[in-house]
Amino acid sequence: MSTLAIIAIVVAVLILIAVVATMARRNKERREIGHAQVDAQHDDVRHHRGQAEEKRTEAAVAEESARRAQAEAELDERRAAEREQELENKN
DSSP, X not given: OOHHHHHHHHHHHHHHHHHHHHHHHHHHHHHHHHHHHHHHHHHHHHHXXXXXXXXXXXXXXXXXXXXHHHHHHHHXXXXXXXXXXXXXXXX
């Protein structure tokens, strides 16, 4: 074999190795980006679930507050009726 043929083969092998290494690096980067995206999506899901739980808690507190306000309104109405009846009985 001539020296020129050997040099051409060595250069071709080096180019092939560089191409394979570049492809491997790009695939690795894509996988890492894919994993990061999946992790971010899981974080997003956890965030939304946390917000949903907070909203449920707020709703439960609001519901309890509404029940208390209703009970207080009924009590005030009863007191007003009793007071009105007392005033009518005095006359």
